[in-house]
Amino acid sequence: MRIIGDLGSHCLTSEGLVEGPCKYSHPTIGEGGYGSFSFLYGPSAGGLLESVAFDILTYGESIEDVRALSYKTRHIKVGGLPLRDVLFKVERINVPFAASHTIAFLTAVENALGVSPPEEVVESRIAQLELERIRNNLLVIQRLAEAASFLVPTYRLLYYVEEVNRAISRSCGHRYFLGANYLGESRCQGLHLPRIDVEELRDLLSNRIFIDRLQGNGVVKEDWAIGPAARAAGFSYDARLEVPELKYRDHGFKIVTESKGDAFSRMLVRLEEIEVSLKILEGVEVKPRRFELPLREGRGIGRVESPSGDLAYMVQVEQGSIKELHLLPPSRINILLFLRSMPENIFTDFPFNWESFGIWISEAEVSIS
């Protein structure tokens, strides 16, 4: 059994819910001695995509401790709203992960109502999740290349991101899957595979300067890690093999792992997972399909493997409306992992380590009531 994260007042594990909150090993907060001082990075600083700030305890150059400061808190009220309205909000919590959020939410609703979606819907959802993973992994690697000021690889990677966006748009009508999934319905039609030369991406690995910025940077090997961060540390954790609703095993899916647990291992995992996802997509058929959702009461959990790890929703449905909704976004766990991995590194390591986790502040700082 592995810990996945706090979901409401419970702790979600690979075996299901247990009494929460989850028990993490608490890090030692660094006490600043003589010569230490605070250095504030963000919220208005180059290198950060979203509004976030870090209070860094340092003696100069080295990082002793890091605290994340919140600048993007959002409260979303869903209590009593009809399911379709909540879906609309869930879809927009973190648009780069829109497919993961909506599919996890819809799975939770379907589990609450005791419904199993038809095969075509499952296949469509797998295709969406893998396309989203490819795009996000490309984006993470692009951000790493940009942090190293490698402009040619940066623009090549952005070109591939655009390729994936166009493929998604042709398949599902929107570059970020908005409107692609609905209650009792999957709307994507036909699968357009993006043309990505994985060998070209691997060329990055032949650059020693680039590798030096990543190797040994941000080592974290916590057994409660999730997603690429866990797999980079040698843990074979992946919701795709743990969750029965999405039948990944039927598509010959294999987990990619590395052992060092550093930023380089996380990048390697993401790079190899692009190829794995492309292979999965080759065996998937995408067709639109509707199915009936009964008007029942119930409680259910939906979990998917988002590009950055486990993403889960827990819903309580009553009369076609939401009575209770809880979210476990992967970025919340990844921030904890990031903060834990940062001490003992130096300032110049910061952007590489930060980008290697693929964190989205928009989903980490959302609160649903």
Place this chain on the structure above:
Amino acid sequence: MYLQIDKFYLEIVTLLTMITALALSLWSARASHVVAAISSSLFILYGLYSGEFRVFYVVSGLVWLFSSTFSALHDRERWYSLTFSGTLLGIMITLLSQNYLEFLTGWELMTLFAYASIGVYRREWRPGYTFLAFGEVSTVLLIAGFILAYQETGTFLFHTLTDTLPLWFTTFGFTVKMGIFPFLVVEWLPIAHGNAKPSLSSVLSASMTLAGVYGIYKMMSLCPQTQALGGVLILIGAFSVLFGALYSYVSDHMKGMLAFSTIENNGAILTALGSLELSADPVLKAFAQFSLMVYVVAHSLAKTGLFLVTGYVHGESMSTLSTERSFSLEIGTTLLTASMSGLLPTVGGVAVWSLLETLFMESISVRGILGLIPLLAGVMVGMGEGFATGAMARFTSFTSLVRPRGGERGRLVLLIGVLMPVLALLSYLLSPEMAGAASLGMFSNSLIPSGYSGGSFGGISPLYVLIILPILSLITYLASGRRRVRTVDPWDNGSGRRLTYTSFGMANNIRLMLRFVLRTRKGAVETSADVFWRAILQLVRGYVRFSRAFSRAYMNSSISWYMIYMILAFIVVILVVFL
């Protein structure tokens, strides 16, 4: 003859004036400092009449004059004026001595008064004891050297010697006083200097260590040339430059970092002395002598000024000190640190240039394996100067440039600072040769050339730089007009917390990169430890353990074992003396 008589009386009057300053200290501190300043002025005058050792006398006199003036303006404690003038008197006797006994008397007087001053200032005797302990180690070595010299000549007067052994002994004795020794590089001197008043720190750093240089130089003039000692001194000196500058760079104690910088400077001076001893080429020797003298001038005066800067600062930690910035301090400190960083057109620039030129010329002209020594030393000195520049930039920034403006203090510092470019021009007077390079705009005799018997090597023109800099500034000013300055608070990401970078943070990159050598520890006041100091401590602890075990085993109140021990010790001493 008339000049000789005059000089003799001048020496007597100078000494008597300093003794008067010592006596007056029992009545009035200010009167004592004023009289000490008068005595220092007389000593400068005396120095101007002196021959070979003129530079040592004049520079020492200037250091004392500035320090006494500073003390007269700022210090009121009688105990301090007593120990201060006593220290000056001790150094004066050392410099004026005509024989080994006078020299040792002055040396001990200087050591004891400085020890008392360090101890009384803080009411903490550990730094004073440290100072005294190393001072006495130095004295023991000097006595050994002087006895050997006496054995050869049969007199305590300074006579020419044929044996080099007195030179070896005394040189190591003097280097201990300068904070330099093969197995003890950088620790005792900062402990002592960091715990003294600013004006005494400047005397200890600039003048007392200069007495050590004077001692080596004097003994070199009496003993035959020994290339082996030259090579050893070059290596020890260059090693001290590198490590002194490194520890200065990472030290966050304001006076401690200046004291480490003193070790770096003393190392450079020792390297110049070694170069003088290594080379047999008369042209190169003359240039090495020039390098030595310019370094003595540059280090002594700049360090005096910088220690006086610390008198205007509240607190000792570079990261937490508070002070006000004034025009005088700003310009003075910048010029002083520029000189200490080896930048032109200051005298420090000429000093660093000439030392490196000397070393690299020697690496070409000295044959065989010995030629590698100056080459290696040149590399170490070059690296050390890099660290020194970083340390000095940090010192200027955090004691003056980034502080709020207020008041008009530090005119004395400004005066010493202005001396730096002036002395760069006066360095022409010390140069063995002058030349011109009209095609480069350096007209007749405005170039100080470096060369050896095998040919010319390089050249430098402080005058050219001094003229070109204002001209270029004027052109920039005329082209771009009056500068428009907008003062803003440091950007702290809009947090309004007024976060700023610290002096400690500025040096932390080296603490981390060289953590193996520096033994960097986090979260403690002492973040870097000196590996050499640790080695000495371990050696001492080992010796104490051995002594204890030995005494328990063989000197346990058994008279027979004690007799055996005494006989053996006697035989060993006889053998050592005989050999």
